[in-house]
Amino acid sequence: MTKTNPGRFFEDYSIGQVIDHAVPRTVSGGERALYHALYPARHALYSSDAFAQACGLPASPIDDLAAFHVVFGKTVPDVSLNAVANLGYAEGRWLKPVFAGDTLRSSSEVIGLKQNSNGKTGVVYVRTRGMNQRDEVVMEYVRWVMVRKNNVDAPAPEPVVPDLAKVIDPADLVIPDGLDFSDYDYTLAGEPHRMADYEVGEVIGHVDGVTIEEAEHMMATRLWQNTAKVHFDATFRPDGQRLIYGGHVISMARALSFNGLANAQMIVGLNGGAHANPCFSGTTVKAWSEVLDKAETAAPGVGAIRLRLVAVSDASVGELKGEDGKYLPQVLLDLDYWALMPA
Amino acid sequence: MTKTNPGRFFEDYSIGQVIDHAVPRTVSGGERALYHALYPARHALYSSDAFAQACGLPASPIDDLAAFHVVFGKTVPDVSLNAVANLGYAEGRWLKPVFAGDTLRSSSEVIGLKQNSNGKTGVVYVRTRGMNQRDEVVMEYVRWVMVRKNNVDAPAPEPVVPDLAKVIDPADLVIPDGLDFSDYDYTLAGEPHRMADYEVGEVIGHVDGVTIEEAEHMMATRLWQNTAKVHFDATFRPDGQRLIYGGHVISMARALSFNGLANAQMIVGLNGGAHANPCFSGTTVKAWSEVLDKAETAAPGVGAIRLRLVAVSDASVGELKGEDGKYLPQVLLDLDYWALMPA
Amino acid sequence: MTKTNPGRFFEDYSIGQVIDHAVPRTVSGGERALYHALYPARHALYSSDAFAQACGLPASPIDDLAAFHVVFGKTVPDVSLNAVANLGYAEGRWLKPVFAGDTLRSSSEVIGLKQNSNGKTGVVYVRTRGMNQRDEVVMEYVRWVMVRKNNVDAPAPEPVVPDLAKVIDPADLVIPDGLDFSDYDYTLAGEPHRMADYEVGEVIGHVDGVTIEEAEHMMATRLWQNTAKVHFDATFRPDGQRLIYGGHVISMARALSFNGLANAQMIVGLNGGAHANPCFSGTTVKAWSEVLDKAETAAPGVGAIRLRLVAVSDASVGELKGEDGKYLPQVLLDLDYWALMPA
Structure with a gap:
């Protein structure tokens, strides 16, 4: 055996x-630091204990x-x-x-x-x-x-x-104990936009791009103890390429979305997602978002915003599928999620 | 909008x-560990809590x-x-x-x-x-x-x-509370040289070199949440190169300077600095230093040494500018700083 | 001077x-996280405080x-x-x-x-x-x-x-204070095999492989403050290659050996080892192990297993030396160690 x-x-x-x-x-703090080294993550709630505490949490998660x-x-x-x-x-x-x-x-x-x-x-x-x-x-x-x-x-x-469910009912989203955006500091958070400033249907191009290296996606994937050979072994695929873990693209796109969605602080719901095309080292990943819905929550000052997050391998914004209903070749990720932001 | x-x-x-x-x-300890993974940093005060405590600090900063x-x-x-x-x-x-x-x-x-x-x-x-x-x-x-x-x-x-000010007056340097080099352990620190052993004008070639990879400088730059596109996006510059964050070169050169300046423990003053030439992936960075000045401090056993730290892309030592007064092409960095070392 | x-x-x-x-x-936790980012390490005792505590240790080492x-x-x-x-x-x-x-x-x-x-x-x-x-x-x-x-x-x-000594006498192995595998959780550990399930002479091919990047082995080697130029400076060797620190190959092979030896939790003895051939960036490292011996220990439920761990640059399993008695060209590492596992 x-x-x-x-x-x-x-x-x-x-x-x-x-x-x-x-x-x-x-x-530990080690995973936090590595997350920030691997992705351009800047959401203040995950960067600063003091900011998280001002939002009612015991520390930065x-x-x-x-x-x-x-x-x-x-x-x-x-x-x-x-x-x-x-x-x-x-x-x-x-x-x-x-x-x-x-x-x-x-x-x-x-x-x-x-x-x-x-x-x-x-x-x-x-x-x-x-x-x-x-x-x-x-x-x-x-x-x-x-x-x-x-x-x-x-x-x-x-x-x-x-x-x-195609979409999680906002009433079923769970708000972290104590979360309170009543005294939210927009200056420290990086942008002035609250949920009321976003309109359903609005599309935001996040401007920045990151070219991915083999060492980075492999370090990330190992850090999460994901063992799939296809991410690590250049001899596994006939073309010698290492497929990038789809979650790496998710985190990269989410971090890039800071520029325009700095106040979409906490992800609380994942409605759906597709890894539309494979991603390989050398790709420059950019991202755009579309506001799909907005909802109130019971927590003070806290709204829920439903976003489509799209990672692309070029600079296109707002283009998702072709006339055949299939994802366009530059689309790497199409993610549908709920985030919490100041109402 | x-x-x-x-x-x-x-x-x-x-x-x-x-x-x-x-x-x-x-x-957290995560940023410390990453700093040591990204640069060949060996100054004992930043590597060991026990060493820092023996120097009067509460822990290793x-x-x-x-x-x-x-x-x-x-x-x-x-x-x-x-x-x-x-x-x-x-x-x-x-x-x-x-x-x-x-x-x-x-x-x-x-x-x-x-x-x-x-x-x-x-x-x-x-x-x-x-x-x-x-x-x-x-x-x-x-x-x-x-x-x-x-x-x-x-x-x-x-x-x-x-x-x-062209140079910070050494009387204006701030010595960390409690710092005391009276019982400094030169063996653990790695070199026997105290400030009295250095002469103004002395030039030290730091011998070692590090060839820089894209993944490394991008991880470092992200870790500091520096968002400048030119460091991350290979499609941003017409030549397809990612410019290395100048601070990456500063930290690399400072870490390399351990070999010859192991006891220049704490940086307390930055008099000036120029990123003389751009640095790209694949460059092997080496460094040399020149002793510019020395001063006493009020703290027990603690002297202040003023150093020029030069990062270069070849093995040259002591050559800074050409006859035209411009930096030589191999010079990446010219930094002028005050450090604290055993007097 | x-x-x-x-x-x-x-x-x-x-x-x-x-x-x-x-x-x-x-x-700190930073070194732990980096270790897991650099190697596909999954041994539960080093991944989870809760698992380590259930084995009688104060925390995960x-x-x-x-x-x-x-x-x-x-x-x-x-x-x-x-x-x-x-x-x-x-x-x-x-x-x-x-x-x-x-x-x-x-x-x-x-x-x-x-x-x-x-x-x-x-x-x-x-x-x-x-x-x-x-x-x-x-x-x-x-x-x-x-x-x-x-x-x-x-x-x-x-x-x-x-x-x-060619081999450490198992009576001389030191078992960590409090270690107790009596209530070992094989499900959380990842495999059902206890020491009794392994036979001396058994060879295990660990299946998975990792292609090594320059940035990874340099970050690892710096993290351990190993200063040997040959690992970092692409201008040091005439062929422009950076020799990978032998310890990087040891850790990579040990981590890969999880698949088949998930319960060989703690390394307590190093009987011998040879870096059989140099390793360079781009190599896909795989590993196989051979059970060399087994021994009882005084700790409850804890056995000692002696293993040969071999890192290779191809998919071969069980082949070590040629007819000339020399290591085969694909053999990177031949390590002989004692590990503790549930008896």
Whole structure:
């Protein structure tokens, strides 16, 4: 019997199966500093303890996307080691901020299975939860991936496709305890725009761009203990290129979006997302956003803004899909999320 | 109205204007570790809590230049986003060590303005101060940059050129509370040379060299939240090169100067500096120093040494300017600073 | 007199000489995070405070190899700056875990000297000890290097070759205070295999590979304050290549060995090691292990497993030396160590 992990194949999943993922991780100021070294992240709430405290939090949390990457990374050996494609996200919610010193682990439940008509692959839907050392759920999301079958003769399971919300109802967003934007300091935050200044349908080009290096995306991906070979091993793909972890593009685009959305401080909901085209080293990533919706919250001075965040490999703004309904070749990422900002 | 920051142009500045810069930052052991990963920094006071405590400090501070980079980085979106050139520094003083857990922000006052004769650009002088979470000024410096005009028809302001000290009077240097080199451990520090062993005019070639990679200078520059596009975006310059942040060269040269100046522990004064030639990835940076002056301080066993630190792209030592008075092509940096060392 | 450090030459060493190395270092969560960003390290005991506490430790220690690199790095300016080759290791033992906040320094005693027959070089044997801020020895090892003579006319010393153990007796391994694997969580650790599941002679191919970038190995090597020019300066070698620090390959291979040896948690003994072939940027490093021995320990549920860890530049598994007794060209590292795992 081999002792190495071959990963799970499509026929290894069953509805209701719960997989507790390995390698819990304690985060510290080190992960925070690296996040800021890898991405041009400037949202003040994640940069300054004093700013976070003025907003009612005990300290500056680890970036929401860093928490996501840690939770996600643990699922890779169990969920996507043999994945052909990462197909989508839904119903993502951040439930508790993560602070330096917290230890995260994650667990996934199989909620959907559908074999493809080619008989060689199938789609697996999992709901993943990240827990801290007090067993509090800090975030959850649904993700579905196309996974290869190892034994093509294995019988197809009864198809189950979960009914997933297209958008999280703003009433279901969880606002961190104590969050209060009543005395928000726009000068320290970097921009004067509150939610009332944004209009649904407004498109914002974030101007700045970053050319990605191999060392950077590999350091990021390792930091989240994501083990997928395709990100690290230049001999793995026939073309010798290392595919950049989609989460690296998410964090890069989100950080670039500071320029125009500096006050969209906390991410609390992930409605959906597509890695529209693969990204490789040498690409200059830019980003644009579109305001999709706005909502009130119960927290003082805190509004929820729904944003489309698009990462592109050129300077285009506002162009997403072609006449054929397919993503344009320069689109790397199309993400739909809820953020909290001063109302 | 666009929500992204176009940066200020020459006509947007006025004498006496105070700009509070955005994005305060809490530093931790993460920033310390990254500083040591990015530069071959070995000065013991910044490497070991135990060594710093033996010198009378409560703990090992964040490197003085890291504190400078954090304070400086915040000024970029307000001061140098449209800068054509970073022209000089003066009257820089470190007033309080910065420790892990401190939160830094910065503020600049416009102290000089002079439109250039071409009518298209002008020189802006700012005095920048960095403050910690107790509103204590941790450092201050004057910097002047050449900035483009957006509207070339805007009237030229009354020229004001501040009268800046060529050299900080050693009596004005601020010695950190408690600093005491009476029981200095030269073995742990790495070299036996005290200030008395150095002669004014002495030139020291620091021997070692480091070839710079794109990923490194970009990680450093992001870590200090410096947003200037020219450092990150390979499509920004016509030649496709990313200009290395001048501060990266400063820190590299200072770290290399350990070999010969291991006991020049703390930087307390910045008399002046010029980024003599641009630096790009692939350059092997070496450094040499010249002893410019020496002075006593009131602290026990602590002397102040004035040093010229020169970064070069070859192995030359002691050669600075040509017969035309211009910097030689291999000179990347010419920095004039005061450091504290055992007397 | 020059103030820079030329390093010691063969004739500068004498038997019994003790060298206290410079630049003590305090480690923090920053070093931990960087270790995880630089290597695909996933052993749970070094990733999670909660997991380490469940195993009886006060917190998750700094990776054993990171502690080794810190202790080793300090020796470079005194031992191997003029080394032609790093010849071997023996009698390495980890005696105390290192935790965030600890300050390490190191000291070496010359225990062997043998001039080579060519009269130009000689072999220096040192026993190095790393101490924490409480003067407790945290690790020790013997290393021997070939060092150039500066003055080829210097007389050869009386040859002294120390009698070094080929293998550390398992009774001499030091188990960290409190370590207890009785309630070991195999799910969180990532694999179900306990020591009883491994057979002496078993070979494990670790499957995954990582292609190394210049920025990564230089950041790692600087982080450990290793100053050897050959790792950083592309102008140093005639071929323009930067030799990768052998310790970088050790850490990479050890991290890759998680896949198949996830429960070989703590390294407590280093029996020997050879950097079989040089490694350069662009190499895709893979690894395989061979079980060499197993032993009981006095700690509850804790066994000691002796492993050969081999790093290779291709996908070969189990092939070490050719018919000529020399390492095959793809072998980068051959390391022999003791690790602790659930019995």
